[in-house]
Amino acid sequence: MPELPQARRHAGELEAQVLAALWAARTPLTPQDVQTALGDGLARTTIATILARLHDKGTVGRTKAGRGFAYTPTVEDQAGLAARRMRSELESGEDRSTVLARFVSDLSDDDERLLRELLGEAS
Amino acid sequence: MTFTVWAPLLLPFLAAPLARRLAEALAPRTASWVLAGTAAALGGATAVSLALLTLAGLLRLPPVAALGHLSPHWLPDGSPWTAGAAALGLLAVTGLALRAAHRQYADLRRARATAARAAAAGQLTVLEDERAEAFALPGLPWQPGRIVVTTGMLRALDGPERAALLAHERAHLTARHHVFLALAEYTAVLHPALRGLRTPLGYHLERWADENAARATGDRALTARAVGRAALAAARAPRPHRPGLAPAAHTGPVPRRVAALLAPPPSPRRAAPARTAAALALAACLALAGSTALHATTELHRTVEAAQGEAHR
Numbered sequence: 001m002p003e004l005p006q007a008r009r010h011a012g013e014l015e016a017q018v019l020a021a022l023w024a025a026r027t028p029l030t031p032q033d034v035q036t037a038l039g040d041g042l043a044r045t046t047i048a049t050i051l052a053r054l055h056d057k058g059t060v061g062r063t064k065a066g067r068g069f070a071y072t073p074t075v076e077d078q079a080g081l082a083a084r085r086m087r088s089e090l091e092s093g094e095d096r097s098t099v100l101a102r103f104v105s106d107l108s109d110d111d112e113r114l115l116r117e118l119l120g121e122a123s
Numbered sequence: 124m125t126f127t128v129w130a131p132l133l134l135p136f137l138a139a140p141l142a143r144r145l146a147e148a149l150a151p152r153t154a155s156w157v158l159a160g161t162a163a164a165l166g167g168a169t170a171v172s173l174a175l176l177t178l179a180g181l182l183r184l185p186p187v188a189a190l191g192h193l194s195p196h197w198l199p200d201g202s203p204w205t206a207g208a209a210a211l212g213l214l215a216v217t218g219l220a221l222r223a224a225h226r227q228y229a230d231l232r233r234a235r236a237t238a239a240r241a242a243a244a245g246q247l248t249v250l251e252d253e254r255a256e257a258f259a260l261p262g263l264p265w266q267p268g269r270i271v272v273t274t275g276m277l278r279a280l281d282g283p284e285r286a287a288l289l290a291h292e293r294a295h296l297t298a299r300h301h302v303f304l305a306l307a308e309y310t311a312v313l314h315p316a317l318r319g320l321r322t323p324l325g326y327h328l329e330r331w332a333d334e335n336a337a338r339a340t341g342d343r344a345l346t347a348r349a350v351g352r353a354a355l356a357a358a359r360a361p362r363p364h365r366p367g368l369a370p371a372a373h374t375g376p377v378p379r380r381v382a383a384l385l386a387p388p389p390s391p392r393r394a395a396p397a398r399t400a401a402a403l404a405l406a407a408c409l410a411l412a413g414s415t416a417l418h419a420t421t422e423l424h425r426t427v428e429a430a431q432g433e434a435h436r
């Protein structure tokens with residue numbers, strides 16, 4: 001990965017977080033909704049700028065909502081197909097190579113119990 | 124040929140368990156480097172040994188000896204069976220390594236082709252799938268890596284937890300953890316004792332990325348919650364089969380990662396005597412593997428030169 005300047009890399013990280021928030025929501029989000037969802041004290045103007053940029057790229061669509069816009073992620077025609085294919089890739093069992101670092105591995109029943117206990121203490 | 128050519132083949136049985144024990148006592152980043160370095164050094168020494176044994180056998184074959192202007196009389200004694208076995212081993216290892224490389228390449232190419240069709244912003248690619256899944260898709264030298272996350276995973280976490288997940292995957296990509304994983308995959312093929320290094324290496328790489336995410340978000344408990352809730356969400360969806368799950372035999376990696384994040388950050392500057400001993404023993408094993416491989420190489424080289432000199436006389 002080429003080294004990006006700090007500011008541009010930061011912008012990429014914010015774009016990713018905003019897109020993640022839009023996909024997590026099942027309804028269109030206004031910049032204020034996104035601000036609440038991210039919950040890390042970003043200025044609303046910053047978020048509005050990022051949303052506008054994502055809209056320019058065609059990554060998100062928008063509808064008029066009050067005095068501003070509400071945004072939803074653009075659904076690609078072939079996205080469902082892509083997801084199904086990826087799922088079958090990941091499920092093809094132990095014959096898979098380990099080169100994809102997955103965020104979480106499978107849990108045994110005991111793991112699940114232990115994890116719930118740990119999270120109970122954490123929250 | 125003397126025992127030095129055999130030492131690199133025997134040492135992994137001693138050094139691999141040592142490396143695993145040592146890694147347990149180290150911070151995740153150091154542990155990952157120790158495990159990967161051990162795998163690389165021992166794998167390399169193993170390959171050299173097999174090659175030397177095969178070469179020594181080949182040189183004893185009259186046509187090869189004639190080709191190299193060698194006097195067979197001067198060549199090292201050695202059973203043709205040993206050389207044959209080493210040659211077979213070398214062939215098998217090469218074949219397996221090629222297969223592993225092909226499989227990794229094919230997996231990556233398919234995953235990249237799939238991710239290319241999905242929605243993307245920054246490094247993030249979103250797949251529409253209710254099943255919770257997230258992984259780092261390594262890039263190529265001319266193409267940055269991607270963080271692939273399903274909608275099911277995004278919906279299982281809240282905003283700050285999603286930021287922790289993204290920071291974790293970003294850490295994998297920035298530190299090129301896929302190179303460590305690929306290295307472990309190849310060396311596991313070279314020597315059976317090195318297979319046992321893959322699982323601990325995978326675990327410590329996850330811990331490394333967890334610690335980076337905790338630093339990036341500035342919140343260890345938040346990162347712990349993100350890992351834990353992601354795992355529970357991923358486990359909620361019924362899977363057709365879950366290979367490699369030992370029922371309640373031991374604590375799996377995810378609860379250990381969460382517990383480690385809930386504990387204070389690992390402090391690298393407290394060397395216990397046991398840790399120092401394991402580190403010294405491992406260093407001795409690696410030095411021995413390297414020096415014996417080198418010694419066996421120079422020895423064969425010298426013998427061949429002597430045999431050539433004799434043939435020219």
